[in-house]
Amino acid sequence: MARNESRRRFLKLAGITAGLPLLGTRRLFAQGGAPARDVLVVVFQRGGMDGLNIVVPAGDAAYYDRRRTVAIAESQVLPLAGQARFGLHPALAPLRPLYAGGELALVHAVGGPTHSRSHFSCQDLLERAVFDGSALSSGWLNRHLAARGVASDFQGVGMGTAVARSLSGPAPVLGIATFDGFTLHTRSPRADALQATLQPLTASGGGSLAAVAQTAFSAMAELERADPDQYLPANGATYPGTPFGRELQQIAQLIKAGVGLEVATVDIGGWDHHDAELDRLAPLLEEFASALAAFRIDLGAAMNRVCLVGMSEFGRRVVPNASGGTDHGKGNCLFVLGGGVAGGQIVADWPGLGEADLDDGDLAITTDYRVVLRELLRKRRGETALDQVFPGYGDPRELGLFRG
Amino acid sequence: MQALPARRSLLTALFAAQAPSTSLPPPEAAVHLLGRTSFGVDEATLARVRTIGVAAYVEEQLHPDSLDDSPLDAVLAHLDTLGLSNAELVQRYAAAEQGQRQVPLRELRAATVLRQRYSRRQLFEVMVEFWSNHFNVTHSDGRARYYKTGDDRDVIRPHALGRFADLLRASARSPAMLVYLDNASNVVDGPNENYARELLELHTLGVDGGYGESDVKEVARCFTGWGLRNHEYHFFANRHDYGAKFVLDHRLPANRGEEDGEAVLDLLAAHPSTARHIARKLLCRFVEDLPADATVEAVAAVFIRSGGDIRATVAAVLHSADFRNSADRKFRRPAEYLTACLRASGAVMDGEAGLRVVAAALTAQGQTPLNWPAPNGYPDQQGYWLNTAALLARWNFALTLFQRGAAAPLHVDIAALRGAAVTPAALVDRLASRLLHRPLAAAARDLLVAYAAAGADPALPLATAQLDATARELGALLLASPYHQYR
Numbered sequence: 001m002a003r004n005e006s007r008r009r010f011l012k013l014a015g016i017t018a019g020l021p022l023l024g025t026r027r028l029f030a031q032g033g034a035p036a037r038d039v040l041v042v043v044f045q046r047g048g049m050d051g052l053n054i055v056v057p058a059g060d061a062a063y064y065d066r067r068r069t070v071a072i073a074e075s076q077v078l079p080l081a082g083q084a085r086f087g088l089h090p091a092l093a094p095l096r097p098l099y100a101g102g103e104l105a106l107v108h109a110v111g112g113p114t115h116s117r118s119h120f121s122c123q124d125l126l127e128r129a130v131f132d133g134s135a136l137s138s139g140w141l142n143r144h145l146a147a148r149g150v151a152s153d154f155q156g157v158g159m160g161t162a163v164a165r166s167l168s169g170p171a172p173v174l175g176i177a178t179f180d181g182f183t184l185h186t187r188s189p190r191a192d193a194l195q196a197t198l199q200p201l202t203a204s205g206g207g208s209l210a211a212v213a214q215t216a217f218s219a220m221a222e223l224e225r226a227d228p229d230q231y232l233p234a235n236g237a238t239y240p241g242t243p244f245g246r247e248l249q250q251i252a253q254l255i256k257a258g259v260g261l262e263v264a265t266v267d268i269g270g271w272d273h274h275d276a277e278l279d280r281l282a283p284l285l286e287e288f289a290s291a292l293a294a295f296r297i298d299l300g301a302a303m304n305r306v307c308l309v310g311m312s313e314f315g316r317r318v319v320p321n322a323s324g325g326t327d328h329g330k331g332n333c334l335f336v337l338g339g340g341v342a343g344g345q346i347v348a349d350w351p352g353l354g355e356a357d358l359d360d361g362d363l364a365i366t367t368d369y370r371v372v373l374r375e376l377l378r379k380r381r382g383e384t385a386l387d388q389v390f391p392g393y394g395d396p397r398e399l400g401l402f403r404g
Numbered sequence: 405m406q407a408l409p410a411r412r413s414l415l416t417a418l419f420a421a422q423a424p425s426t427s428l429p430p431p432e433a434a435v436h437l438l439g440r441t442s443f444g445v446d447e448a449t450l451a452r453v454r455t456i457g458v459a460a461y462v463e464e465q466l467h468p469d470s471l472d473d474s475p476l477d478a479v480l481a482h483l484d485t486l487g488l489s490n491a492e493l494v495q496r497y498a499a500a501e502q503g504q505r506q507v508p509l510r511e512l513r514a515a516t517v518l519r520q521r522y523s524r525r526q527l528f529e530v531m532v533e534f535w536s537n538h539f540n541v542t543h544s545d546g547r548a549r550y551y552k553t554g555d556d557r558d559v560i561r562p563h564a565l566g567r568f569a570d571l572l573r574a575s576a577r578s579p580a581m582l583v584y585l586d587n588a589s590n591v592v593d594g595p596n597e598n599y600a601r602e603l604l605e606l607h608t609l610g611v612d613g614g615y616g617e618s619d620v621k622e623v624a625r626c627f628t629g630w631g632l633r634n635h636e637y638h639f640f641a642n643r644h645d646y647g648a649k650f651v652l653d654h655r656l657p658a659n660r661g662e663e664d665g666e667a668v669l670d671l672l673a674a675h676p677s678t679a680r681h682i683a684r685k686l687l688c689r690f691v692e693d694l695p696a697d698a699t700v701e702a703v704a705a706v707f708i709r710s711g712g713d714i715r716a717t718v719a720a721v722l723h724s725a726d727f728r729n730s731a732d733r734k735f736r737r738p739a740e741y742l743t744a745c746l747r748a749s750g751a752v753m754d755g756e757a758g759l760r761v762v763a764a765a766l767t768a769q770g771q772t773p774l775n776w777p778a779p780n781g782y783p784d785q786q787g788y789w790l791n792t793a794a795l796l797a798r799w800n801f802a803l804t805l806f807q808r809g810a811a812a813p814l815h816v817d818i819a820a821l822r823g824a825a826v827t828p829a830a831l832v833d834r835l836a837s838r839l840l841h842r843p844l845a846a847a848a849r850d851l852l853v854a855y856a857a858a859g860a861d862p863a864l865p866l867a868t869a870q871l872d873a874t875a876r877e878l879g880a881l882l883l884a885s886p887y888h889q890y891r
Binding site: 046047115116117118119120121158160161162163168173174175176177181182183184185186187188190193194197198200201202204205206207208209210212213215216219220269270272274275320321322323325327328360 | 428585590597605732770777780792852889
């Protein structure tokens with residue numbers, strides 16, 4: 001069905017299906033059209049990205065001593081103003097202007113408090129942000145949304161065919177794969193009646209399925225009204241034609257469409273480089289960096305109210321294996337990008353790469369990743385219930401990574 | 405900083421269904437059994453279960469060689485690459501032009517879809533999917549696009565209902581696994597831990613199975629030298645670490661070669677943590693997202709007593725009281741949903757074009773056959789798969805399936821499906837019986853009858869011109885309904 005046709009149909013139905021959420025959403029944007037808080041975008045780089053070859057400690061001689069064949073050559077490392085120890089992997093060139101412009105900051109030797117080196121345990125722990133052994137199953141972003149109270153069907157959006165663990169939990173959130181897929185594809189001349197039957201039918205079994213189905217109908221109507229397809233990339237932004245590029249573009253479209261987006265998650269996988277790392281890391285980093293740069297260019301002034309975090313489940317072993325790759329490690333780097341970021345700095349309590357400095361062969365973790373997220377939520381999202389979002393974690397330190 | 409080991413129970417808690425999830429009228433025992441042991445209920449199979457009874461049907465399915473699958477085999481015979489050796493596949497396709505290079509991958513994907521849709525050995529195909537996923541090798545990853553054909557044919561299928569130890573040994577030597585988890589380049593001077601870690605965490609003991617980081621490193625040393633020569637397994641004696649090793653409190657003496665890896669596989673196959681891990685996963689596949697600990701122990705005991713006999717262990721799962729009482733506790737994954745739609749509706753899947761439609765839908769819903777991108781395999785818990793995008797994709801798949809005309813490569817023969825029913829009430833009853841094979845709640849039935857009647861008397865025949873269109877829309881509504889979302 002043509003989108004126009006379906007939009008007309010949904011406009012007609014809008015008063016019935018989603019009138020109240022719409023009013024609530026609009027009220028949020030009533031003053032000057034800008035939300036009171038940053039939209040938070042969390043990019044999870046699944047597979048364990050090699051932070052040592054991304055934010056490269058080229059000024060630390062031990063890096064070249066230990067990384068040997070899997071090091072980024074000194075001549076290739078992109079220098080950063082005022083940085084003696086660290087430079088960037090050359091494929092991160094699209095991010096250098098954002099660093100120079102004070103919108104991108106990097107954190108190093110960061111991670112979660114676990115000795116696990118399992119992808120699946122570490123992703124689970126970091127995304128739930130629960131390290132005290134409790135069975136709390138919700139993700140940290142979901143608890144943050146729950147603490148704020150529901151403002152919009154679009155408060156939390158997981159891009160792709162599954163919603164990230166960090167965003168999952170009792171607070172209702174959306175999964176969106178494509179905008180075109182988020183509408184009913186029917187050619188029926190009785191489309192309205194068909195939908196009016198499908199909606200109660202899908203709710204008739206009760207349980208989680210019924211709740212998700214009803215959220216889908218309500219959000220479908222709102223999306224038809226907001227029509228995010230009208231917001232093409234602006235300012236000459238060009239996203240990579242990959243799932244990650246498309247999904248980041250869709251997040252920008254939702255931001256511009258003013259649907260009440262508060263938190264979005266998006267994944268980019270493929271970082272588990274046990275072999276041929278140098279060949280495999282460069283194109284992936286290029287995709288990651290060019291997508292982030294496009295996102296920033298696309299959003300223009302709206303970036304003042306957007307904050308993006310890029311993180312992974314663990315870093316990689318300092319000494320490479322004989323396959324030209326690296327095995328699972330610990331400490332890693334982390335990206336924060338946004339108008340409210342105190343950018344142009346690399347924050348690291350650098351533990352060093354000497355034999356005695358390493359944690360069982362790995363870069364030690366000197367900064368708990370929750371230090372970063374906690375400051376972000378407090379300063380840029382107005383979160384006061386930090387104990388609920390990060391249970392059992394009370395460290396009040398902040399790194400000065402965010403304004404506000 | 406405190407550090408606690410990740411707990412399996414925590415890992416699974418989030419993605420599990422919150423509670424026995426629905427208030428739908430339950431299906432009869434035969435339908436429940438087929439929902440779990442097949443890729444979807446179809447008329448012919450259901451008739452068979454009703455005729456011979458649940459117990460006899462399970463026994464029959466547990467011995468798939470006794471079931472004639474020749475019509476399917478005749479179709480599969482057209483997929484030339486399924487029978488080729490690794491060397492032949494690489495020689496013929498790796499250097500071919502772009503489109504040709506994809507042929508082995510496309511054909512194995514097609515075979516997987518066709519088998520799940522048409523095979524009479526449905527439980528066997530369920531187990532093939534289970535083990536393919538357990539010993540996951542991402543199909544599109546490097547050389548796996550050629551080697552996976554042999555992995556499916558020579559590793560997974562021969563042992564899917566056999567002995568776990570044999571399956572584990574075959575997987576350890578599978579060229580697809582050797583390249584996917586990098587053991588092919590695991591050598592004494594710089595061991596690669598990738599296979600060792602996933603062998604312990606995913607293939608055998610489970611993440612809480614009682615191993616540590618030093619076990620990972622030691623197991624990696626044991627498998628140094630296990631590699632590939634001419635695209636097949638080969639032990640390279642000169643790449644092996646001949647020192648003594650210490651694995652799970654067992655000392656493996658120095659100066660042994662291939663026997664180190666063999667010893668590790670034997671140790672792991674017989675380990676009680678492996679029995680529990682496999683039991684829990686089988687119960688998660690067949691019963692519920694978070695199986696009861698007591699049932700896990702009971703099934704693990706069968707696994708141990710039978711020497712890791714998969715057939716005996718699956719039988720124990722299917723005969724458990726938990727199995728009988730678990731209706732609607734397993735949310736279908738996308739591939740199960742799609743295939744169940746096709747099996748229930750008897751959809752005509754016409755040649756390559758029909759397969760392409762199905763493959764595109766599977767990819768759009770996040771479950772391309774054999775292609776989960778990480779070593780742990782596709783998740784099998786409701787919390788992972790149930791979200792708004794997933795439901796919209798299912799509703800649209802059902803709507804589109806029934807909208808297509810007879811010329812489309814994938815379509816439903818609506819006249820055959822609706823049979824002689826002509827009144828709205830009869831249409832709803834006939835289609836619900838054919839597509840869902842389970843009773844509708846009165847409210848749901850009323851809703852559908854009212855839709856079909858469109859304001860007219862539901863006891864009066866529909867106009868001939870309206871009959872098929874109404875049947876198509878009812879069919880889509882039924883497959884989109886909650887009644888079709890659980891296996």
